[in-house]
Amino acid sequence: MMDETLEVFTGNFTQQEPISEAGIAAAVAVMRSGRLHRYNIAPGEIDETAALEVDFATYTGARYCLAVASGGYAMRCALRALGVAPGERVLTNAFTLAPVPGAIAALGAEPVLVETTEDLVIDLEDFADKATTAGAKVLLLSHMRGHICDMDRLMEIASAAGITVVEDCAHTMGAAWRGTPSGRFGAVGCYSTQTYKHMNSGEGGLIVSDDPVLMARMILISGSYMLYHRHRAAPGPDYFETAKYQMPNVSGRMDNLRAAILRPQIAELPDRAARWNGLYRALEAGLSAAPGLRLIPRPQDEAFVGSSFQFLLPGWEAARIQGLVARCAARGVELKWFGAAEPVAFTSRHQSWRYAPAQNLPRTDRLLSALLDLRLPLTFHEADAVAIARILDAELRRS
Ligand SMILES: *Cc1c(COP(=O)(O)O)cnc(C)c1O
Numbered sequence: 354m355m356d357e358t359l360e361v362f363t364g365n366f367t368q369q370e371p372i373s374e375a376g377i378a379a380a381v382a383v384m385r386s387g388r389l390h391r392y393n394i395a396p397g398e399i400d401e402t403a404a405l406e407v408d409f410a411t412y413t414g415a416r417y418c419l420a421v422a423s424g425g426y427a428m429r430c431a432l433r434a435l436g437v438a439p440g441e442r443v444l445t446n447a448f449t450l451a452p453v454p455g456a457i458a459a460l461g462a463e464p465v466l467v468e469t470t471e472d473l474v475i476d477l478e479d480f481a482d483k484a485t486t487a488g489a490k491v492l493l494l495s496h497m498r499g500h501i502c503d504m505d506r507l508m509e510i511a512s513a514a515g516i517t518v519v520e521d522c523a524h525t526m527g528a529a530w531r532g533t534p535s536g537r538f539g540a541v542g543c544y545s546t547q548t549y550k551h552m553n554s555g556e557g558g559l560i561v562s563d564d565p566v567l568m569a570r571m572i573l574i575s576g577s578y579m580l581y582h583r584h585r586a587a588p589g590p591d592y593f594e595t596a597k598y599q600m601p602n603v604s605g606r607m608d609n610l611r612a613a614i615l616r617p618q619i620a621e622l623p624d625r626a627a628r629w630n631g632l633y634r635a636l637e638a639g640l641s642a643a644p645g646l647r648l649i650p651r652p653q654d655e656a657f658v659g660s661s662f663q664f665l666l667p668g669w670e671a672a673r674i675q676g677l678v679a680r681c682a683a684r685g686v687e688l689k690w691f692g693a694a695e696p697v698a699f700t701s702r703h704q705s706w707r708y709a710p711a712q713n714l715p716r717t718d719r720l721l722s723a724l725l726d727l728r729l730p731l732t733f734h735e736a737d738a739v740a741i742a743r744i745l746d747a748e749l750r751r752s
Pocket of ligand 1 (some may be wrong): 607
């Protein structure tokens with residue numbers, strides 16, 4: 354029986370902030386114009402989608418940018434532009450979200466999963482090993498839940514093995530490693546603007562690259578027809594000459610309505626990152642004396658965006674974790690456990706990706722069985738993070 358006097362948290366873990374008035378006004382202007390398709394432009398007009406690409410290229414410091422339909426599409430488009438073929442093996446993180454191995458499988462290629470460390474990043478020893486033995490030429494690197502590995506070391510291993518890196522930055526838009534923005538280490542950086550990410554257009558994706566050959570291919574693949582010259586964060590026409598006969602059109606464009614909603618949000622990213630980190634640090638501080646848990650250390654070299662929070666319960670039995678999750682849920686604190694046998698909501702583990710060959714990942718399995726995850730929407734205030742920590746701390750003490 355629940356003690357009636359126990360504190361219950363009443364915040365909503367999936368409630369986002371509204372779209373700002375600037376975004377709403379820009380979206381209404383697009384709707385009034387009727388020109389929602391990115392290539393439907395009036396004489397002299399710069400469409401919102403092309404303008405978004407210029408703004409996001411500037412924000413990340415990339416030469417080129419392409420806006421697309423989703424983060425998943427961004428990854429599929431990058432892999433296709435790299436010439437990933439059916440049956441080819443592609444390295445990726447064992448700890449990630451389903452659209453990542455899904456992007457590899459969508460091309461008929463085979464995900465080869467790399468182990469995870471206690472700090473929730475890709476295991477660089479296992480990567481070094483598989484980089485030379487797996488027969489892969491691409492790593493789709495997922496900065497899962499915003500944790501960034503030692504990128505200098507990762508890029509060293511990749512370049513020594515001739516591996517091209519594509520970064521999945523769905524959780525690291527606005528983050529950096531030693532001052533270099535996430536997404537700017539690999540040949541291609543992919544971002545999502547889906548509602549639960551750092552910018553919100555419902556659905557959407559962004560791709561950045563400095564490589565003119567790859568970017569021309571991605572623009573053509575995204576469904577530019579012969580209108581690629583309307584892109585402004587794009588390489589010159591020469592790069593499209595041969596590619597336009599070779600790249601299949603796999604439509605996945607962004608539209609002007611979503612681009613209009615997104616453009617004002619780029620300028621809001623630093624403030625959002627600061628507020629997310631305020632929530633993150635408040636939760637972290639509130640749990641600093643909690644028994645039985647291990648917090649994830651954040652390296653000095655990593656500038657992260659704390660839009661979610663993870664911790665480990667090392668050595669806990671499944672039933673004890675399930676008990677904690679249930680008691681926290683009863684007190685309004687929504688924890689997701691990566692160790693559950695069945696995939697729940699957005700959370701699944703590699704054993705559920707049965708389109709890929711089963712893989713032996715003891716380190717990741719041990720980690721996932723102890724891993725708890727919390728969302729931190731920006732509709733929360735620091736007092737909410739403090740309250741969540743207080744409830745969690747109390748329940749950990751009762752477990
Ligand atoms: C959300 C997400 C994606 C894909 O984004 P969509 O826009 O939903 O396709 C990719 N990787 C990770 C880690 C994600 O969380």
